[in-house]
Amino acid sequence: MTAPLVDIADLVIGYDTGMRQVRALDGASLRIDEDETLAIVGESGSGKTTLGMAAGRLLPPEAKVIGGSIHVAGVDVTRADDEALRRLRHDKLGFVFQNPTTALDPTLRIGRQVALAMGGRPPPEAIAELLSRAELNESERILRAFPHELSGGMAQRVVIAMAIARRPHLLIADEPTASLDASIREKVMSTLGRLRAESGASLVILSHDLRMVARHADRVAVMYGGRIVELGSVTRVMQAPAHPYTRALLTAAAGNERPGERLCPIPGTPPILESRCEACAYADRCAFRETRCDTERPEARPFLGREVVCHRAEAVIGAPTQARQEDR
Amino acid sequence: MRLATYLLPRVLAALVTLLGVSVLVFLSLRLLPGGYADILLGPFVTPEARAVIAQRYGLDQPLVVQYLRWVWAMLGGDFGVSMVTQRPVIDELLRRAPVTLQLALIALVLALAVGYPLGVLSGVRAASRRKRRDFGRVIGAMGASVPDFVLGSVLIFVFSVWSLWFRVGGYVPLGVDPVGNLRTMLLPGLTLSVFGVALILRTTRDAVLRVMTEPHITAAVARGASPGAIIRRHILRNAAIPVVTVVATYFGFLLGGAVIVEVLFSVPGVGLYIFNGLLNRDYAIVQAGVLLAAMVFITINMLADVLYALIDPRVGVSR
Numbered sequence: 245m246t247a248p249l250v251d252i253a254d255l256v257i258g259y260d261t262g263m264r265q266v267r268a269l270d271g272a273s274l275r276i277d278e279d280e281t282l283a284i285v286g287e288s289g290s291g292k293t294t295l296g297m298a299a300g301r302l303l304p305p306e307a308k309v310i311g312g313s314i315h316v317a318g319v320d321v322t323r324a325d326d327e328a329l330r331r332l333r334h335d336k337l338g339f340v341f342q343n344p345t346t347a348l349d350p351t352l353r354i355g356r357q358v359a360l361a362m363g364g365r366p367p368p369e370a371i372a373e374l375l376s377r378a379e380l381n382e383s384e385r386i387l388r389a390f391p392h393e394l395s396g397g398m399a400q401r402v403v404i405a406m407a408i409a410r411r412p413h414l415l416i417a418d419e420p421t422a423s424l425d426a427s428i429r430e431k432v433m434s435t436l437g438r439l440r441a442e443s444g445a446s447l448v449i450l451s452h453d454l455r456m457v458a459r460h461a462d463r464v465a466v467m468y469g470g471r472i473v474e475l476g477s478v479t480r481v482m483q484a485p486a487h488p489y490t491r492a493l494l495t496a497a498a499g500n501e502r503p504g505e506r507l508c509p510i511p512g513t514p515p516i517l518e519s520r521c522e523a524c525a526y527a528d529r530c531a532f533r534e535t536r537c538d539t540e541r542p543e544a545r546p547f548l549g550r551e552v553v554c555h556r557a558e559a560v561i562g563a564p565t566q567a568r569q570e571d572r
Numbered sequence: 573m574r575l576a577t578y579l580l581p582r583v584l585a586a587l588v589t590l591l592g593v594s595v596l597v598f599l600s601l602r603l604l605p606g607g608y609a610d611i612l613l614g615p616f617v618t619p620e621a622r623a624v625i626a627q628r629y630g631l632d633q634p635l636v637v638q639y640l641r642w643v644w645a646m647l648g649g650d651f652g653v654s655m656v657t658q659r660p661v662i663d664e665l666l667r668r669a670p671v672t673l674q675l676a677l678i679a680l681v682l683a684l685a686v687g688y689p690l691g692v693l694s695g696v697r698a699a700s701r702r703k704r705r706d707f708g709r710v711i712g713a714m715g716a717s718v719p720d721f722v723l724g725s726v727l728i729f730v731f732s733v734w735s736l737w738f739r740v741g742g743y744v745p746l747g748v749d750p751v752g753n754l755r756t757m758l759l760p761g762l763t764l765s766v767f768g769v770a771l772i773l774r775t776t777r778d779a780v781l782r783v784m785t786e787p788h789i790t791a792a793v794a795r796g797a798s799p800g801a802i803i804r805r806h807i808l809r810n811a812a813i814p815v816v817t818v819v820a821t822y823f824g825f826l827l828g829g830a831v832i833v834e835v836l837f838s839v840p841g842v843g844l845y846i847f848n849g850l851l852n853r854d855y856a857i858v859q860a861g862v863l864l865a866a867m868v869f870i871t872i873n874m875l876a877d878v879l880y881a882l883i884d885p886r887v888g889v890s891r
């Protein structure tokens with residue numbers, strides 16, 4: 245068996261914030277294969293961005309890797325020197341950020357920025373061809389524009405074009421549609437999916453919108469409290485979630501609410517960890533909680549064709565469902 | 573947005589400022605003890621002689637009338653006549669302006685050449701090491717807090733004792749002897765530039781630190797751009813935006829306010845002329861000099877606003 249494209253093992257990352265340290269990742273483990281789309285979902289603060297940025301060691305200086313390892317395309321990311329990292333980012337990785345207008349240099353014309361992303365002085369046809377792959381027409385006008393002159397959707401397509409310019413093996417998109425109009429989210433997601441399929445790269449989508457990303461992904465990883473709590477194929481996980489948090493996420497966004505109707509949010513708030521969690525981080529909010537959940541840290545285990553971090557997976561999967569499965 | 577609509581409010585604000593400056597300089601001169609008569613005729617001046625002088629220069633009129641006459645004459649292009657030399661003030665000012673301009677340019681070039689690169693370096697270092705107390709901070713704080721006259725006096729002392737190549741005083745026009753000119757102008761230029769170095773260094777450093785946390789820099793790092801390329805292509809340009817404003821203010825200050833240094837080093841520029849005018853209570857000189865300096869200052873800042881709009885497309889002046 246060949247080594248996976250990404251192998252993250254037991255990763256622990258903390259942010260130094262003056263007085264205390266916030267533990268954003270508390271033993272996250274994840275493998276990503278070649279040529280797949282993986283969705284990583286979780287509420288705000290669950291550690292998605294930290295995990296995604298860690299893959300390219302793009303974390304801010306206050307972030308400290310406390311334990312675990314990250315291997316991407318054969319590079320030991322936590323140990324590699326600056327030049328090896330730069331090569332890895334340059335040759336193998338592509339990033340798409342949440343807010344496209346701030347991800348572009350406000351003082352440079354789009355044409356210049358795209359050219360820089362392509363590695364200097366590409367012929368004009370190559371630039372136009374790249375933009376059209378990202379479904380941007382009118383490339384003349386766009387190339388002459390400054391970032392603030394583009395709509396959010398266009399700017400995000402430019403960012404996507406720049407991310408695929410050097411044919412990365414791994415494309416990491418952090419909430420790529422969160423700042424866009426609802427009407428174009430699906431289209432931008434489809435573009436990303438199409439580009440991935442054409443290039444045979446792997447795509448990681450970080451999002452809090454489980455239903456939306458599930459339509460575009462092969463596998464889904466659910467994050468909670470800085471760990472991956474359930475990881476499996478989209479079909480399996482969505483049809484029969486084995487982690488109570490996944491189950492709650494699906495109920496919260498059942499997809500059958502009418503416009504204007506409020507979603508039922510998951511009661512309680514996600515934890516902010518300061519040290520290793522010695523219990524189940526979700527216990528406080530969990531309907532399936534038992535004594536063990538408060539005293540014993542659950543470890544990842546294989547369960548019905550997926551991996552789950554829950555003492556009560558058997559009970560969760562057997563429980564009657566309310567609002568699930570409607571739109572798949 | 574059109575350039576005109578961008579500039580119009582600024583022009584209006586400038587006019588209001590000039591009005592304020594004119595009132596201020598006019599009043600503060602009148603509030604100073606003594607007048608031209610005391611200077612001209614000495615301490616034992618008789619009331620009669622004083623009255624003759626006052627009448628001759630219209631100083632016997634009510635202040636409002638004096639002020640309005642002055643402003644009215646200026647609107648007609650007449651900036652007044654020096655009581656001491658009986659020559660039009662504007663001619664004297666224009667004759668000295670190139671000297672002050674040269675001094676200002678020397679100080680500006682020195683300040684930019686030292687302050688900007690050091691600011692970038694210090695900002696990049698501070699950002700990458702998360703260490704906020706580096707040399708940039710120290711130089712910035714020191715340079716900004718040493719007064720011109722202290723630094724100037726030290727330099728004069730040092731270079732009077734060991735002349736080295738420099739010369740203290742003994743101004744020679746640039747056109748007559750370029751090398752001799754530089755020998756006398758470099759020390760005052762250097763004195764003036766120290767504050768500028770500190771100012772530009774600090775502004776640049778803060779701007780660089782701010783730019784480095786912007787997402788588009790992370791995006792460039794994520795694309796695998798080399799640190800040198802990121803600094804050259806993204807940081808320098810973005811960090812220049814606030815620096816432009818500060819440099820313009822500094823340059824305006826140099827053009828209008830190099831009085832102390834010009835006096836200290838006997839550089840026959842506008843500042844020395846205004847200073848002497850003040851000593852002689854030669855009202856026309858000080859009034860016209862200060863007002864013109866304010867005008868230059870405001871114009872420079874307005875130009876900076878335009879330049880700012882050219883560097884930062886978001887400000888949005890169509891070109």
Ligand SMILES: Nc1ncnc2c1ncn2[C@@H]1O[C@H](COP(=O)(O)OP(=O)(O)OP(=O)(O)O)[C@@H](O)[C@H]1O
Pocket residue numbers: 259260261266267268286287288289290291292293294295304306452516
């Ligand atoms: N620069 C930082 N300094 C301090 N704490 C941080 C920093 N960045 C993230 N954190 C903390 O780390 C935890 C995980 O944050 P992260 O941004 O990875 O979550 P996320 O899942 O991406 O959330 P979101 O949906 O809001 O983007 C949060 O508790 C957050 O407050």
Ligand SMILES: [Mg+2]
Pocket residue numbers: 292293294418
């Ligand atoms: Mg995030």
